[in-house]
Every structure is written in C-alpha cells, then in structure tokens.
Amino acid sequence: MIIDCHGHYTTAPAAHQDFRKRQLAWAKDGGGTPPVPGAIGDDEIRESIEANQLKLQRERGADMTIFSPRASAMAPHEGNERVSQDWARANNDLIARVVGLYPENFAGVCQLPQFPNAPIANAVAELRRCVSELGFIGCNLNPDPSGGSFSAPPLTDRSWYPFYEAMVELDVPAMIHVSSSCNACLHATGAYYIAADTMAFMQFIEGDLFRDFPTLRFIIPHGGGAVPYHWGRYRGLADMLKRPALREHVMRNVFFDTCVYHQPGIDLLARVIDVQNILFGSEMVGAVRGIDPETGHYFDDTKRFVDALALSDEDKQKIFELNARRVFPRLDAILKDQRR
Numbered sequence: 001m002i003i004d005c006h007g008h009y010t011t012a013p014a015a016h017q018d019f020r021k022r023q024l025a026w027a028k029d030g031g032g033t034p035p036v037p038g039a040i041g042d043d044e045i046r047e048s049i050e051a052n053q054l055k056l057q058r059e060r061g062a063d064m065t066i067f068s069p070r071a072s073a074m075a076p077h078e079g080n081e082r083v084s085q086d087w088a089r090a091n092n093d094l095i096a097r098v099v100g101l102y103p104e105n106f107a108g109v110c111q112l113p114q115f116p117n118a119p120i121a122n123a124v125a126e127l128r129r130c131v132s133e134l135g136f137i138g139c140n141l142n143p144d145p146s147g148g149s150f151s152a153p154p155l156t157d158r159s160w161y162p163f164y165e166a167m168v169e170l171d172v173p174a175m176i177h178v179s180s181s182c183n184a185c186l187h188a189t190g191a192y193y194i195a196a197d198t199m200a201f202m203q204f205i206e207g208d209l210f211r212d213f214p215t216l217r218f219i220i221p222h223g224g225g226a227v228p229y230h231w232g233r234y235r236g237l238a239d240m241l242k243r244p245a246l247r248e249h250v251m252r253n254v255f256f257d258t259c260v261y262h263q264p265g266i267d268l269l270a271r272v273i274d275v276q277n278i279l280f281g282s283e284m285v286g287a288v289r290g291i292d293p294e295t296g297h298y299f300d301d302t303k304r305f306v307d308a309l310a311l312s313d314e315d316k317q318k319i320f321e322l323n324a325r326r327v328f329p330r331l332d333a334i335l336k337d338q339r340r
C-alpha cells in the first residue's frame, strides 16, 4: 500500500476561512465574546475533498494520506493566545471530520496553538486532545511561531521538553512545519519552509535532544530542506563540533519526506539518505500547483519519481509504506484494525 505522509486540507469550505476573518477582527477590536466557528455540513466537506485530495489520491495511486490543516494558514503569530487556541481547535476538528468521513483514506495530524511566548502547555493540551479524543496519529510542530523572525529558542532547548515528553508518552511523531511568513525576505514555501527545515536539522546536530529522548521522532519535510544536497557539510560540521556521527546522533530519530519536485532531487535523496529514513510524501494539494512543462506531469505528483528510483521493490515498499508504519505506530494500529 502507499501512504502519503504529507497532505494538507488546503480546500476547506469558505465558512472556515470566514471564521478566521471574524477571529482576527475580534482580536483587533478587543472586547465581546470570542467568535465561534460557523456551521459546515458534511456535504460541503465531501465536495471539498472528493474534487481535490481524494481525486488526486485515486488518480495517482496512493491509498492513505496523513492529513493536517492548511500549513500556511496556521499562522500562530496572528491574533492573540486565545485566537491561536480556538483556531487550532477548529482546524483540528475539521480534520477529524474528514477522517470520520473517509477513515480508509485519511489519518489526522494536528496543528498546535503556538502563539509566540504562550505557554507550551497550550500545545501539550491540544496534542493530548487530538490524539486521545480525536484519534490523531501525529502533529505539526512549528519551530518558529513568530512567522519569520526566529524568536523562539532552538528545538533542542529545554523549554520544548514538556511537549516532547507528551509526544513520547503518546508515541506520536512531529513533522517540523513553519507556516506563513511575515518577513518580506522569506517567501513562505520557497524560502521560509526550506530554511526552517534546514535549520531544524542543524539544531539537532548541535544539541543532544535524542540522548534525552531516544524514541522521539521528527519528519523534516520538503526532502529535508537543503540537508541531503549538503550532506558532506553536515557530516563535516558534526565532526568539527565534536558531535557523534550523524547516523547515531540524529538519523535514528529524523526522517525526510519525498516532497522534492523533480527526478534528480529524488535520486540524490535516495542516494545520500538511508532508505530507512525516507517517507513518501507529496504535500498535495498545496505548495507547488501546476504542471511541469518539461515532463507534462504535476510537480507534486511525486510517486512517479519514487517509482523511477533505481531501488529494489523491497526498498520502495519501505519508502511507500513500511517506514510510515514504523514512524507513526498509531497509523499502523489503525491500518491493522482495517485489516490492511
């Protein structure tokens, strides 16, 4: 079977975005009771999914998508702490409804209420709610809740530890994922995402996070940012900084997806990074829409790139399915319940 580890609900019904507008207006004006999400019918959700993510999943031959709220709209820096909590909750509840309607096609991953400088306990509480009550299998953790000024401490800082303790206890991984950028120097999907991915990896090299949390697991999306291309630089820096070899120090706990939108990039990823550490992902419908004029195929139709890799069928099955089942044990349990 084929598991896409990286999909976003970029096509949510209009009432959802309307709630966001009302929220931000409320935060600006101050006073009064905070707005509540508007009603969205199951039919609206079905329409938004069947014409988009589900259609593409079927056309491209995937079976299950690990599904989270629209990444660029998470924007934890907007509004205030309460807005951030209500927005995360509304987004996650909507993902839970998609999963409820299509349990064989989607599994839920949550966004977190990470208003800058708000207590990490907010994120812990929402993670617990999503995993325990909504049946989610993972989360998207934003390493820079400020939206582009990188004011939060590195991911290895102890201020993040209560969140990691909850992740370990619940046995769920996190995808490192920033959101929209409020820094004009950082285009969201072209610069900010890739930079944040690369920065997270370097932070893991500098720190000792996985000595403290040997079972903690992160997915660094977008092919691991610039890391595979610069693998020699990172191995060299680990050596220079007197860190252990990356294989033991980082790569027992960190995985890269295949959201790289051309064949040479995927070829390099698979050549440099151990097959055990690669999870199939497409990030559809989302970051890069449109058809590559050089190939005639959608940029984010990444399955064809993995199919074309010079690997054994066994190794491809690890990338397509087995690694995801290992990194997301709660997904493995759901699939086993479904006799898959």
Ligand SMILES: [Zn+2]
Binding pocket: 006, 008, 071, 177, 221, 283
């Ligand atoms: Zn994404």
